Amino acid sequence: MSMRELGEWTVRDAGFREADVLANGNRMLIGNGYLGYRGTVEEADASDMAATIVSGLYDRYGDKWREPVNAPNALSVRLVAPGDEPLTLRSRLLASHEQALDFRYGVWSRNTSWKVDGVTVTVKSERFASMDSPHEMLLRYTVETDGKIALRMQRGIDCAVRDINGPHLGAFEFAGTGGDLEVTCKTLELGIPLRVRSAAATDFPAAPAEPAPPKKGEACFRAEYLLDCLPGISYSLTVYAEVSAGSDPDAGMFAPRVGPFDGMSGEFRYREALARHKAAWDAVWADGDVEIEGDDAARRALRYSIYHLQIIAPRHSRDLSIPARGLSGQTYKGAIFWDTEMFIAPYFLVTDPEVAKRFIRYRIKTLDGARRKAAEYGYRGAFYAWESQESGDDACSHFNVVDVFTGRPMRTFFRDKQVHISADVAYAIREYVESTGDWSILDEGAFEVLVECARFFMSYAWYSPTRRRYEILDVTGPDEYHERVNNDAFTNRMALLVFDTLLEYADGLEKRGSSLPAETYAKTGFLDELPLLRDMAENLYVPSPGPNGVIEQFDGYYALEDASLAEVRSRLLDPKEYWGGGNGVATNTRVIKQADVVLMLNLFGDEYDGAVKKANLGYYEPRTEHGSSLSACMYSLLSCETGDSAWSYPFFRKTAEIDITGESKQFAGLIYIGGTHPAANGGAWISASRGFCGFAVAGGEIRLAPRLPAGWTKVSFTARVRGVRHKITVTKDGYTVC
Numbered sequence: 001m002s003m004r005e006l007g008e009w010t011v012r013d014a015g016f017r018e019a020d021v022l023a024n025g026n027r028m029l030i031g032n033g034y035l036g037y038r039g040t041v042e043e044a045d046a047s048d049m050a051a052t053i054v055s056g057l058y059d060r061y062g063d064k065w066r067e068p069v070n071a072p073n074a075l076s077v078r079l080v081a082p083g084d085e086p087l088t089l090r091s092r093l094l095a096s097h098e099q100a101l102d103f104r105y106g107v108w109s110r111n112t113s114w115k116v117d118g119v120t121v122t123v124k125s126e127r128f129a130s131m132d133s134p135h136e137m138l139l140r141y142t143v144e145t146d147g148k149i150a151l152r153m154q155r156g157i158d159c160a161v162r163d164i165n166g167p168h169l170g171a172f173e174f175a176g177t178g179g180d181l182e183v184t185c186k187t188l189e190l191g192i193p194l195r196v197r198s199a200a201a202t203d204f205p206a207a208p209a210e211p212a213p214p215k216k217g218e219a220c221f222r223a224e225y226l227l228d229c230l231p232g233i234s235y236s237l238t239v240y241a242e243v244s245a246g247s248d249p250d251a252g253m254f255a256p257r258v259g260p261f262d263g264m265s266g267e268f269r270y271r272e273a274l275a276r277h278k279a280a281w282d283a284v285w286a287d288g289d290v291e292i293e294g295d296d297a298a299r300r301a302l303r304y305s306i307y308h309l310q311i312i313a314p315r316h317s318r319d320l321s322i323p324a325r326g327l328s329g330q331t332y333k334g335a336i337f338w339d340t341e342m343f344i345a346p347y348f349l350v351t352d353p354e355v356a357k358r359f360i361r362y363r364i365k366t367l368d369g370a371r372r373k374a375a376e377y378g379y380r381g382a383f384y385a386w387e388s389q390e391s392g393d394d395a396c397s398h399f400n401v402v403d404v405f406t407g408r409p410m411r412t413f414f415r416d417k418q419v420h421i422s423a424d425v426a427y428a429i430r431e432y433v434e435s436t437g438d439w440s441i442l443d444e445g446a447f448e449v450l451v452e453c454a455r456f457f458m459s460y461a462w463y464s465p466t467r468r469r470y471e472i473l474d475v476t477g478p479d480e481y482h483e484r485v486n487n488d489a490f491t492n493r494m495a496l497l498v499f500d501t502l503l504e505y506a507d508g509l510e511k512r513g514s515s516l517p518a519e520t521y522a523k524t525g526f527l528d529e530l531p532l533l534r535d536m537a538e539n540l541y542v543p544s545p546g547p548n549g550v551i552e553q554f555d556g557y558y559a560l561e562d563a564s565l566a567e568v569r570s571r572l573l574d575p576k577e578y579w580g581g582g583n584g585v586a587t588n589t590r591v592i593k594q595a596d597v598v599l600m601l602n603l604f605g606d607e608y609d610g611a612v613k614k615a616n617l618g619y620y621e622p623r624t625e626h627g628s629s630l631s632a633c634m635y636s637l638l639s640c641e642t643g644d645s646a647w648s649y650p651f652f653r654k655t656a657e658i659d660i661t662g663e664s665k666q667f668a669g670l671i672y673i674g675g676t677h678p679a680a681n682g683g684a685w686i687s688a689s690r691g692f693c694g695f696a697v698a699g700g701e702i703r704l705a706p707r708l709p710a711g712w713t714k715v716s717f718t719a720r721v722r723g724v725r726h727k728i729t730v731t732k733d734g735y736t737v738c
Contacts, residue, residue, distance in 0.1 A: 006300050006660060009104035016089050016097045021048050023662045026328050026676050028101040030108050030127065031311035034134035035071070035243055036327025039101065039108055042125060042141060043078035043088050046162035050076075053327045055312075056320050057194070057245045058334060058389045059187040064165035066395050068323070068334030072169075072183050074198040074241035075127060075139045076158040076220060079151050081116045087123075095120065103307035105281050106131065107274075119147035121229075130273060131280035134316040139239040140270050145229040155239060156211070156222030157183045157198050164330045169194065174213040174221050181211055181221055194245050201266030203236040238266025240273075284310050287718045287725070288351045290688060294713035301656035302688055305681035308659060309347055312678060315354075319361035321388075325675030332675070333395045335387035336362070338421050339679035341428035342599075343630060347685045350697070350719040353436050360432055363425045364445035366392025367452060370422070374456050377416065381455030384421045386414050401581060404574045410581050413483045417476040419460060422453040423494035427603070430501045435697050437722040439512070442505060448520050450502045455526065457495040458536060469541040477554065478599055478630070479592040481580035485554035489543040490600040499537035545608070549615030551597050561589045565625060579627060590623050594631035598624075602637050614642040621647065629658055633683025640691035640707050648691060649709045656684035689717060693730040697721055704728070704735045 005012045013024055021040065025048070028039025036053045044050040052071040060066040079087040089097055093114040100109050109126040122144045130136040143153065159172060171186045179200035186193050200208075200223070208223035227235050288306055292299035312327050314320035322344055324337040340359055348355040363370075363384065369392020370382035377383065385394035398416070399409030429446045433439060442450075461470045472495055477488035506517040521527040545551050552558055571585045579586040580593065595602075598620055601613050617638050626632055636651035658680045689695045693715055694705025700722045708715065708730065715730045727738045 004660075006297075006304070008296075008300060009303070010100050010102055011304065011660060012098065012100040014098045016094065021089075022674065024099065025049055025051070026674065027659060027662065028099065028108055029308070029311065029326075029328050029676060030101070030106050030129045031327050032106075032129040032131045032134045032316075033311065033313045034316045035129060035137075036312065037075070037127075037129055037137060038328065039099070041089060041099070041110060041112070042075060042123075042139070043086065045158070046160050049162050049329065050158075051161065051329055052243060053329060053334070054194075054243060054245050055314055055327060056317070056390055057187070057192065058189075059166075059168035059192075060189045061163075061166050061168060065333050065397065066189075066389060067163070067165050067168075067330040068327075069168045069187055069194070069245075070161040070163055070166070070330065071194060071243050071245075072185070072196045073158040073161060074196045074243065075137060075239060076222075077125075077139070077141050077153065077155040077237065077239070079121065079123065079143065079153055081114070081121070082150060085116075087114045087116070087121065103304050104285075105278050106307065106311055116149060119145055119149045121145050121149065121151065128274065128277055129311070130277050131284065132273075132276040135242050135244050136273070137241040137243070138270055138273050139241070140236065140267070141239065142234050142236040143227065143229065144232075144234050146231050148231065149229050151227045151229055153225040153227055153235075153237065154222045155198070155200060155225075155237060156220050157181050157196055158220040159183060159185075159214070160219030176211040176221065176223070178210070179208055179223060181223060183221055192246055195243070197242040199240045201238050201269065203234075203238075203266055236267065238270045240269065287720070288347075290685065290715065290717040292688070292712060292715050294711045295709070298653065298656070298688075298709075298712070301653065301660065302684050304660060305656050305684040306347070308676055308681045309344065309678060309685075313348065313352070313355045314358055317358065319358060319365045321359045321362040322678055324679065326678045328675040333387055333389070335385075335389055335395050337387065337679075338418075338424040339630065339682075341424045343633070343679035343686070344682040345428050345431070346690075347682045349431060349435050350721065353432070353438070353720055356428075356432055357436075357438070357441060360429055360441055360446055361444065363428075364449055366390075367445065367449055369393045371452065374459075379456055380459040381457075382422055382449065382452035383419065383456050384425050384453075386418050386421055401578045404576050404578075410578065412581055413476055414480065417474060417484055418480075419457070419472070419475050420477065420488075420491045420494050422456050423491070423498050426450055426453045426498040426501055427494065430497070433505070434700070435721060437700055439509070442509065443514075443516060447505065447509070447516055448524065450498065450505065451520055451524055451526050454498050454502045454533060455524075455529065457498055458529065458532060461495070461536065461540065467541070469539050470536050471541050477596050478594055479553065479596040481584060481586040481591070481593045481625075481627075482554065482557075483580065485556070487541060487543060488554045488596070489551050490596050492540060492542045493600050493604060496537065496540050496542055499533060499540065503534065503537060545612045545615070548619075549612045550619045551600075551612075551616060553592065553597050553620075557590060563589045563591065565591055565623065568625075579625065586625065592620065592624050594624065594626060594628040595634035596620075598638050599634045602634055605641065610642060613638055614644075617642055617644065617647075629655070629677040629680040630683065633680065633687045636687040637691040640687075640694070643707070645709060648687075652684065652687040652691070652709075655680045655687060688715065693717075693728070693735070695719070695728065695730075702726065702728070702737055704730060704737070706730045706732060706735055708732050 025038035038051045040050040057069045095113040095115045097112045107128045113122045125141040127139040169185045173184045175182045181198045183196045206225045211223045321336045323334045324332045370384040374383035387396040396415035400412040401410045473486045476483045568591045632651040633655040639648035696703040729736045
C-alpha cells in the first residue's frame with residue numbers, strides 16, 4: 001500500500017502499488033520544455049510506460065493515429081542479484097520503496113531496498129532534465145549494502161519503448177566504448193533523425209565490459225559493471241544523457257563533442273550541472289511564483305501546478321506550442337488544442353510574455369494547415385485544427401471515441417464542428433497585444449491570421465432574411481456532449497470578437513502609418529470583402545439573457561429534458577461510457593460537459609452585470625458534469641465575481657490538485673486520455689490571480705479587486721505588463737503594485 005504526501009516543495013509516495021506506476025509517471029514528471037521524462041524508476045521497462053517525449057516530434061505508423069515519438073530511454077539502469085534475479089519494484093525481494101519529486105527544482109529521487117540472501121541492498125538515485133541546457137538529463141545512482149554481496153549493474157539505452165500506436169523508430173545504429181553509448185535512428189514516417197547519447201562515470205574502480213550492439217531480438221544497448229559490494233561503502237554511477245532530434249544545431253547533432261566527464265569526477269560533473277540547473281529554476285520562479293499566506297495546502301498545490309507549466313514551456317524554440325497533455329506521454333496524440341490559448345497562455349502572458357509569443361508564432365507557422373482544413377470542408381480562410389501537430393493539419397479522427405458495448409468507433413464531430421478554435425486563436429492574439437503592447441507580432445503574420453480567421457467565419461455563417469441577422473449554425477461548443485447545435489452563445493460571441501479585432505487592429509495599424517493592412521488585403525484578396533465584414537460585425541446574432549437573466553446555451557437547449565445530474569449518471573450502464581455523441585446519456589438532456597456560457601461570461605465579463613452572472617452560475621453549475629479538467633476553474637472564476645465562496649474555493653482546489661490526486665477522467669469511451677493537465681494547471685493560476693485577486697489588464701493598466709478566500713491573508717505574484725515588471729501584493733483590505 002502506498003502513502004502520498006505533499007510537502008512544501010515535494011510530492012512523495014511511499015510503498016508500492018501497481019496502480020502507482022502509471023499515476024506517478026504523470027505525477028512525478030520532470031522536463032525542461034524540450035523533453036519530458038516520466039516519473040518511473042530506472043529499471044522500468046515498456047510495460048511501466050517509461051517515456052522520453054521530445055517536443056514537436058511526431059510520427060505515424062501505418063494507418064494509425066499520429067502521435068509524439070517516445071525516444072529511447074537513456075537513463076536505464078538495473079541491478080541483478082545472484083541467481084540472475086533482477087531487482088525491481090515487483091520483485092519478491094522488495095523491502096521498501098519511496099520516490100519523490102522536488103518541484104522547486106524539478107529533481108526526481110528514490111530510495112528503494114531489497115532483502116537478498118539476508119543482505120539489504122539499497123538504491124538511492126536522483127535525476128533532472130536540465131533547465132539550463134534543454135537536451136541534457138543527468139542521473140546520480142548509488143548502491144549501498146549492509147553486507148557482502150556480488151551484484152551486476154547494467155546501464156544503457158533502452159530502445160524497447162512503449163508506444164500507443166507504434167513503432168515509430170527504425171534504422172538503428174549503435175556506437176559505444178567503455179562508459180559512452182550512442183544510438184542513432186530515424187522516425188519511420190518522415191525519416192527525421194534522432195540521436196540519444198548516454199555517457200557514464202563511476203566513483204568505484206570497476207570498469208564496464210566493452211558494450212556490444214544488442215543481439216537480434218534484444219533492444220537495450222547496455223554496459224555492465226560487476227560490483228563486489230562491501231558494507232558501508234557507496235557505489236555511485238553518474239549518467240549524462242543527451243537527446244536531440246532533427247538537425248538542431250544546439251544539440252551538436254552529428255558533430256563530435258568533448259566528453260562530459262573529461263577531467264572531472266562523475267559527482268563533480270553532476271553537482272556542477274545541478275547548480276546551473278537550479279540557477280535557471282531560480283530565475284523562472286523569480287517571475288513565475290505565486291506566494292499564498294494563510295493556506296499552506298493551497299500554496300503548495302498552486303506551486304505544483306505552476307511547476308508543471310514551466311517544465312513544458314518551449315523556451316528552446318521560437319514557434320512551438322504546448323500539447324493538451326504536455327510532455328507526459330502520447331495521449332491526445334500530443335496535439336495542441338484550444339487549451340493553450342485559453343487556459344495556458346494567460347499565465348505566461350504576464351510572467352514570461354516571450355513564451356506566450358511562441359504560442360502565437362506556432363499558429364502563424366501552421367496557418368497553411370488551417371487553410372487546407374477550411375478548403376477541405378468547402379470554406380474559405382483558416383479553420384484551425386482541433387488537434388494540431390507540427391504542420392497544422394488536423395490529427396483529429398472522425399471516429400474519436402470507441403463504444404464500450406460494441407467496441408466500434410463512434411462518429412464524433414470534434415474535428416468538423418468545433419469551429420470556435422479559430423476564434424480562440426484570434427482571442428489569444430488580442431490578449432497578447434493588449435497585455436504587452438507589442439504590435440510587432442502582427443507584422444510577423446498574426447494580422448494575416450486574423451484576416452483568415454475572419455474570412456473563415458464569414459464563409460461559415462448564414463444570413464437569415466426573416467430575422468435580418470447572421471447566424472452560426474451546426475457547431476459544437478465547449479460543451480462537447482451536445483454536437484451540431486445552432487447559435488451556440490460562446491461560439492457566436494467569439495466569432496464577433498474575431499470581426500471586431502480585425503477591424504480595430506486594421507484601424508490602429510493605419511493610424512500608426514503602417515502599410516500592413518493594405519499589403520495583407522492585397523496578398524489575400526480580402527479588400528473586396530471588407531464591406532461584408534463590417535456588415536457581419538454589426539449584425540451577427542449573439543444570444544442575450546432571457547427574462548430570468550439566463551443565456552440559453554444554444555437554440556433549442558431549453559427543449560431538452562431537464563434531468564438532474566444524478567439522474568443522468570444513474571443511467572450509465574458502464575463507467576467508461578461516453579456521455580455525448582448520438583446516443584450518450586447526456587445528449588438529449590440539459591446536462592453539459594463543462595463550462596460553456598460560464599466561460600463566455602468570464603471572457604466578456606464587462607458586457608454583463610452581476611445579476612446575469614449570478615443567474616447563469618446558479619443555473620448551469622448544477623447541470624454541469626465537469627467531465628473536462630477545463631471546467632472547474634471557470635466556475636471558480638465566475639463564483640469569485642458573484643461572491644459565491646461555496647463554489648469558488650472548492651473548484652480552485654479541485655483544479656490545482658488534479659495532477660496530485662490523479663482524480664480525473666482516464667478514459668473517453670475505451671480511449672485512454674490520461675496524463676498531466678496543463679490547462680488545469682493554468683486554470684489554477686487563473687482562479688487564484690484573476691479570481692481571488694481580481695487581477696486584470698485593460699488598456700495596458702492593471703486592475704485589482706481583492707476577494708480572498710477565508711484563511712488567505714496575502715497573495716503575492718509578478719506581472720509583466722507593457723514591458724514593465726510589477727510586484728503585486730493583495731490582502732483582504734487592499735493591494736499594492738510596485
